[in-house]
Amino acid sequence: MKLSDLSIERPVLATVMSLMIVVVGGVAFFVLPVRELPDVDRPLVSVSTTYLGASPENVEASITEPLERVLNGIEGIRSIDSQSAFGVSSINVEFEAGTDLDVAATDVSNAILRAVDRLPDDARRPVVRKAGANSRPIMWINVFGDDYSPVDLTDFADRIVRTPLQLLPGVAQAIIGGERRYAMRIWLDPARMAARGVDALDVRNAIRESNLQLPAGEIEAAGRKFTINADARIAEPEAFERIVIREDGGVPVRIEDVGHAELGSENYQAITRHTARDVVGVGVVRQSRSNELEISQAVRDMLPAINRALPDGAQVDIAVDFTRFVRQAIREVTFTLAIAFSI
Numbered sequence: 001m002k003l004s005d006l007s008i009e010r011p012v013l014a015t016v017m018s019l020m021i022v023v024v025g026g027v028a029f030f031v032l033p034v035r036e037l038p039d040v041d042r043p044l045v046s047v048s049t050t051y052l053g054a055s056p057e058n059v060e061a062s063i064t065e066p067l068e069r070v071l072n073g074i075e076g077i078r079s080i081d082s083q084s085a086f087g088v089s090s091i092n093v094e095f096e097a098g099t100d101l102d103v104a105a106t107d108v109s110n111a112i113l114r115a116v117d118r119l120p121d122d123a124r125r126p127v128v129r130k131a132g133a134n135s136r137p138i139m140w141i142n143v144f145g146d147d148y149s150p151v152d153l154t155d156f157a158d159r160i161v162r163t164p165l166q167l168l169p170g171v172a173q174a175i176i177g178g179e180r181r182y183a184m185r186i187w188l189d190p191a192r193m194a195a196r197g198v199d200a201l202d203v204r205n206a207i208r209e210s211n212l213q214l215p216a217g218e219i220e221a222a223g224r225k226f227t228i229n230a231d232a233r234i235a236e237p238e239a240f241e242r243i244v245i246r247e248d249g250g251v252p253v254r255i256e257d258v259g260h261a262e263l264g265s266e267n268y269q270a271i272t273r274h275t276a277r278d279v280v281g282v283g284v285v286r287q288s289r290s291n292e293l294e295i296s297q298a299v300r301d302m303l304p305a306i307n308r309a310l311p312d313g314a315q316v317d318i319a320v321d322f323t324r325f326v327r328q329a330i331r332e333v334t335f336t337l338a339i340a341f342s343i
Helices: 001-009 012-031 056-071 100-116 150-166 190-196 198-211 238-241 293-308 322-340
Strands: 044-050 076-086 088-095 126-129 139-144 171-177 182-188 213-223 226-231 244-248 251-254 258-264 277-286 315-321
Touching: 001 012, 001 126, 044 056, 044 100, 056 076, 056 088, 056 100, 076 150, 088 100, 126 238, 126 258, 139 293, 150 258, 150 277, 171 315, 182 190, 182 198, 198 244, 238 258, 244 277, 277 315, 293 315, 293 322
Parallel strands: none
Antiparallel strands: 044 088, 044 126, 076 088, 139 277, 139 315, 171 277, 182 258, 213 226, 244 251
C-alpha cells in the first residue's frame, strides 16, 4: 500500500503525521546549535616550542627532529606536519578519525616528556595544545588609541579587555593578536664591547646572576617560624645598567660601559594595523557546540562597559565578525520557509 492511498483512507492518521513533522521541526529549529559549518573536527594535537635567537636550521636540528622521532612511535597517527621558523618550532600531529582527542593529547605529552632532556637548555618547554576546526576566533576586537604605544595597548588588552570576554557564556578563550609585551631591552654597542673584551654571552650571564629570586630557607625560633625569600629582581633600567659584567684590572666593567638599558617591547617584528592605525587584536574563540550568535551578541553588549573601563583616549570596536555569515544564512532559510508556507 502506498503512502498516498493510506493518507486518503485514513485522513486523521495523515494529519497527525504531518503535525508531528511540524512539531519536531519547530523544536529542532530552536534547540539545534547554530554554526556556520558542521561540527566535524579532526583529532589534531599541536606542539609548539620557543628557542629564542635560533635560526630555522638550528631549530629544525635541535628541536623539531628530536620531537618528531619520539612522536613517530605513538599509535594511531595519520600524519605529522612540522614547521621550523626563526626561534619557533611548530608540529601538528593528526590522528585517525574517531580517536579520542584527550587520550591523543595525553600520549603526545608523555612522548614529549621523554625528549625534553635532549632539547637545548635555553629552549622553552614544549607546549601541547588540543587544536581543532573550532579553535579559530569567531570575532576580532580592536584595541586602539592614538596616544598609546602598541606596548600600552597590549597591556590594556590583557588586563581590561580579555578577562571579561573570557567570562562570557560559551567563550572558550580570548587570544591576543599582534601583542607587544613589556620587556627590559639591553642595547649593546659592538665597538665599545670590542674595546673592553666583552661579548653578548658575558652580558647575559651577568644579568642572569644579578636578576633572580630564590628561596633562602627558614628561620625557626620559640613559637615562631619565618620563611626567607632572597628577592634580587631588578625593575629599573638604571639598575640594569649598573650590573657588573666583570672586572678588568680591578676596575668593574658595567653594562652602561658597553650599552644602555630601556623598558621596551620583547618583540619589534610584529605590526598590526586596521584602517591605517596601530591596533592590538583580541580574538574570541567559542566553545564546542555553543551558539555563535549568542556569543556575538554578548560581546557586543559587553563592549560599552569595556570602553568605560579603558583609560581616556583608548577604545575598542569590532574589526571582524564571522557570525554575520551565519546570520545571513539564517535570514535566507527564514525567507525560504516563509515563501514555502505562503504558496
